[in-house]
């Protein structure tokens with residue numbers, strides 16, 4: 001109850017993305033990846049970013065975390081511009097990004113170790129998060145001994161362990177099978193909307209996943225990636241308690257997003273065919 | 279748990295292990311008139327293999343019937359025994375005691391190797407991290423890899439007298455040129471492997487470090503070095519072999535002691551059993567130097583091993 | 594940012610580093626100021642002129658190069674002809690594998706030069722001896738890589754083929770052999786590099802045949818500028834052969850990003 005009150009009552013914009021543009025030089029040619037991307041995230045909200053493959057979603061997350069400099073525009077985190085990875089942001093990587101020479105526990109401890117947390121506390125915190133993501137008993141395993149799903153749990157525990165205010169997640173569930181995926185979605189919501197409230201930016205390809213998880217969905221166009229529309233998801237909170245996938249609003253949103261993505265993909269294919277002929 | 283179920287479990291994990299590579303399938307494809315997938319079979323076959331090799335050698339020697347071209351295994355092992363006992367045949371000019379030649383070769387190898395590591399690892403590391411100059415360092419590295427460093431030995435040796443004041447290294451006496459040869463033969467191998475190890479550290483892991491707020495120092499300590507370490511150590515193992523090769527070559531060409539010199543000295547008096555015995559000592563050292571680190575590496579870098587198998591690569 | 598400049602104009606920059614290298618060499622030679630210790634670039638250039646102008650020297654130079662290249666190539670070709678079938682055989686028959694395996698690692702870790710005196714007894718101080726050394730060295734690099742390649746072909750390639758009812762023979766020619774070409778190419782590349790080195794060592798020990806012999810001989814006579822000229826020649830030959838192998842590797846294994854070589 002108290003938690004719910006908190007998410008409803010705070011309207012503070014914890015994250016502001018203002019006019020981000022980014023291009024890369026590839027084979028001597030300039031490729032515009034992001035163009036004037038702007039949106040905001042309320043504290044405690046869950047924002048998904050969805051768009052066709054290659055539209056710059058990963059690049060956008062990297063810019064938000066301060067890993068890549070944008071050509072123009074800025075990212076404000078608690079009102080301050082981001083220039084390098086802020087201590088209060090956690091990143092869950094698309095390919096897990098676990099350090100293969102470290103055990104599960106050592107991987108979860110990684111961020112704490114860099115921050116100079118003392119060994120006992122470090123161990124205690126790590127154990128807590130390992131338990132939270134359900135990896136008890138695997139503390140001393142190496143990443144190569146784990147399945148993809150388990151590796152992703154380690155990635156999540158590692159990001160949570162530094163107690164971030166903002167969690168950036170890049171297609172974290174892409175390599176999981178359907179059942180595991182839905183299970184993970186529910187578990188994630190329980191954590192970031194319940195036990196440990198976080199502001200979450202979540203990149204995905206999966207429409208159902210985006211609707212199920214989010215308060216807001218940022219729809220991005222094909223490259224160069226622009227914000228096409230920001231959709232508010234008007235569905236009940238604490239979604240892990242009931243199945244909302246059959247909710248009429250859910251179905252309406254799914255159709256709407258699907259239509260948009262379809263148009264983007266068709267447009268892109270036609271564009272490529274034309275440039276192929278020229 | 280009874281014995282049977284234990285055994286079944288063992289069999290199952292064996293299959294799982296083998297599933298990593300195609301061996302399971304291939305092994306089934308191979309003719310098998312006994313169960314070859316047991317440790318016992320491996321041991322038996324190793325013994326058979328050694329005996330078979332000995333038999334072929336013996337047979338060949340008997341057929342050729344010329345002690346100079348190919349001595350029998352028995353006479354070679356006898357010579358090895360006598361060599362170790364310091365019973366050196368007459369006429370082998372200047373061949374010292376067995377301990378002295380062994381010690382000299384090992385000393386040159388050790389110093390050459392340590393010097394090469396001390397120089398090669400930092401150099402390889404620095405140029406590996408110097409991403410800005412990648413495009414011009416690469417061709418140089420390729421060239422250094424291709425050039426047969428042995429060709430530099432005469433330059434080094436015949437010139438070194440005036441280039442480097444030997445008196446500075448007096449405590450090493452006349453070992454200095456040999457050590458230099460061993461160093462030259464080794465250092466580039468270590469540089470190149472370190473360089474490659476550092477270069478192949480994936481950008482995504484470096485980015486993970488940065489995302490969790492690692493400083494430049496912490497990146498080096500917690501990401502780059504651990505990731506490159508298996509390659510660096512593998513380079514050092516190869517370097518050990520190179521240092522030994524360098525030592526033997528130096529002794530063969532420049533020195534008047536050591537296993538390299540001894541082997542040629544026995545050749546020049548056409549005492550082939552003793553020569554083969556010396557070669558066996560060299561082979562044994564080479565085998566130990568190259569294979570023992572492998573065992574250690576396999577334990578230390580299990581994660582790398584699995585990655586390698588998954589990629590279907592070899593070493 | 595500087596990365597993109599250097600990487601974009603790589604060839605001019607590369608050329609620049611070569612010029613810097615020669616300049617440093619020149620300066621060091623000037624400082625050392627001892628033609629017996631280190632000949633400078635100018636006297637090395639003069640040595641090249643000598644190599645081509647003086648007919649006796651030229652003839653020696655040409656026969657030396659011929660002999661060295663012949664030893665390397667014939668030894669290597671022989672090694673390929675024997676090494677690849679043996680490697681496949683070992684990968685295919687567990688019995689052969691178990692019988693040969695203990696020896697492969699031992700032979701592979703013998704320092705190349707240990708073969709030299711043995712070979713001297715067989716064929717004297719000749720280019721044939723150098724050829725045998727080249728063969729003995731290359732063949733183990735090739736066997737060991739072919740064999741690991743054949744043995745470690747991924748199950749995900751073999752199983753579908755079996756599911757499609759492939760014959761045993763076709764499994765080898767159509768799946769296992771193509772899949773292990775990256776390893777085979779690694780073996781060939783390592784093999785040729787080691788073979789070149791082996792031939793030079795052997796020739797230096799013989800000191801009467803090939804480029805190695807000529808290098809040793811000129812250095813012995815303290816004609817250092819000639820020695821350096823010859824060292825540069827053999828280096829360029831090795832570099833060229835290496836790039837050739839690399840090119841072949843890319844051609845044959847076009848479907849795989851270049852295999853990272855362990856270099857020893």
Ligand SMILES: Nc1ncnc2c1ncn2[C@@H]1O[C@H](COP(=O)(O)OP(=O)(O)OP(=O)(O)O)[C@@H](O)[C@H]1O
Pocket residue numbers: 024025026033052053054055056057058059060
């Ligand atoms: N460092 C870089 N250098 C050059 N081009 C890059 C770089 N990083 C990304 N790109 C290019 O930018 C474009 C967008 O990449 P990005 O990974 O951000 O897309 P994405 O939306 O995350 O795609 P996906 O859904 O497939 O993960 C791609 O065309 C990619 O090739």
Ligand SMILES: [Mg+2]
Pocket residue numbers: 057058059094170
């Ligand atoms: Mg992406």
